[in-house]
Amino acid sequence: MKHYVYFPYHITPEYEKKADAYKFFSNAxxxxxYEENKGKQNFKYHEIPAYLSNKELNEVMNVHKDRKALREMYLKGYHTSPDDVTNQ
Structure with missing residues (x-):
């Protein structure tokens, strides 16, 4: 009786060649x-928590600056009026 050595499919030379080719093409x-998308943004910047907190901070600072400017105009007596005041 002859003794046969059975190899699983993944040990055969054909499979190893296919696996090597797959690894090569996958890496390529x-x-x-990677080279095509190296400099591109791959995420939505407007959804990042740091951006949202900076945006909220800028809005608060702008409101504060606007209030300060309005207070200064009020103290100086500056106001706007229509061009033709007599027809009202």
Whole structure:
């Protein structure tokens, strides 16, 4: 009786060649995609918590600056009026 050695499919030379080819093409595809998208934004900047907190802070600061400017105009007696006051 002859003794046969059975190899699983993943040990055969054909499978190893296919696996090596897949690794090569997978790496080549990854590197090509990486080089194409290297400088591009891949996330939504307006959804980042740091951006949202900075935006809220800027809005608060702008409101404060606007109130300060209005207070200064009020103290100086500056106001706007229509051009033709007599027809009202």
């Amino acid at each position: 595809h990854y590197m090509r995609n």
